[in-house]
Amino acid sequence: MQPQSMAKSTLVVGIAGGSGSGKTTVVRAIRDAIGEHVAVLEHDAYYCDQSHLSFEDRLQVNYDHPLAFDTDLYIEHVRELMEGKPVDRPVYSFEFYTRTKDTVRVEPGKVLVIEGILVLEDVRLRQLMDIKAYVDADPDVRFIRRLTRDVRERGRTLESVIDQYLNVVRPMHLQFVEPTKRYADIIIPEGGFNRVAIDLLIARLRAAIGSENGQPRA
Numbered sequence: 001m002q003p004q005s006m007a008k009s010t011l012v013v014g015i016a017g018g019s020g021s022g023k024t025t026v027v028r029a030i031r032d033a034i035g036e037h038v039a040v041l042e043h044d045a046y047y048c049d050q051s052h053l054s055f056e057d058r059l060q061v062n063y064d065h066p067l068a069f070d071t072d073l074y075i076e077h078v079r080e081l082m083e084g085k086p087v088d089r090p091v092y093s094f095e096f097y098t099r100t101k102d103t104v105r106v107e108p109g110k111v112l113v114i115e116g117i118l119v120l121e122d123v124r125l126r127q128l129m130d131i132k133a134y135v136d137a138d139p140d141v142r143f144i145r146r147l148t149r150d151v152r153e154r155g156r157t158l159e160s161v162i163d164q165y166l167n168v169v170r171p172m173h174l175q176f177v178e179p180t181k182r183y184a185d186i187i188i189p190e191g192g193f194n195r196v197a198i199d200l201l202i203a204r205l206r207a208a209i210g211s212e213n214g215q216p217r218a
Contacts, residue, residue: 010082011208012112012128013201016120016180017135018173019064020145022191026135026198027115033202037209039081039109043116045089046074050098058097064172066118074114075124081108082128094154110209117173120180130208133201134184137191139170 013030017023031038048070050058062068070090077087088103119125120132137145143165150156181187188197 010084010108010110010112011130011205012078012082012114013131013133013205014119014125014129015113015115015133015135016117016177016184017188017191018137018139018142018177019117019169020142020149021135021137022145022188022193023115023117023135025192026133026188026201027113029192029198030111030113030202030205034111034205034209037110038113039106039111040113040115041074041078041081041087041089041106043069043071043074043114043119045092045104046070047092047099049090053098055096061097062168062172063097064117064169064176066121066176069116069118071122071125075122075128077106078112078114078125078128081106081112084108111205117177118180120183121176126183131186131201131204132184133186133188134181135188135191136181137189141191 015023015027027040031040046069047063048068050061053061073090077089080087086105086107089106091100091102091104092098093100114125114129120134126132146165146169147158147161150161151158186197186201188194188201192198
């Protein structure tokens with residue numbers, strides 16, 4: 001366990017993996033199992049503000065590159081949650097490709113889950129994590145999930161999703177996301193369908209919470 005987390009009694013879990021790999025399903029399983037002790041901070045909410053750009057210019061941005069994220073602010077908020085302070089995370093509009101004026105209050109918890117395709121890419125984030133997990137899935141499965149999500153939930157056209165995947169998502173995955181698998185303590189194949197791996201991760205988290213309450217660590 002990292003010294004920062006021990007001092008602040010917060011277990012920091014990083015959940016990475018490609019777009020459509022099942023990260024959200026894994027996070028939901030953790031939250032359902034552990035409940036109010038879990039705080040979740042999604043990296044996706046921290047895309048850089050692009051209100052100064054025209055909509056047409058926003059469409060040209062590479063959203064799968066590390067520089068598309070305001071990771072400095074993200075790290076600041078992670079640290080504040082580790083210190084037991086609530087944060088007001090940004091709200092990003094996937095329809096308009098920029099932040100809204102709204103924020104969402106995130107309260108600290110005994111377990112802090114930080115989730116996103118590139119959360120294992122930045123060494124500063126990795127140094128804050130006690131457990132690093134990579135959710136893996138076959139490329140065709142990830143693409144189908146992304147296609148379904150973007151068309152149904154984000155108002156994208158079939159053609160735009162395919163074009164973005166072939167020209168941006170896939171090459172950026174190979175360059176930036178896939179290589180971070182080597183930093184993971186736990187690899188979860190088949191994403192949210194791998195109940196054995198997810199249950200093992202949940203058991204580890206429950207054991208850690210128990211040790212903070214004076215119970216023996218499993």
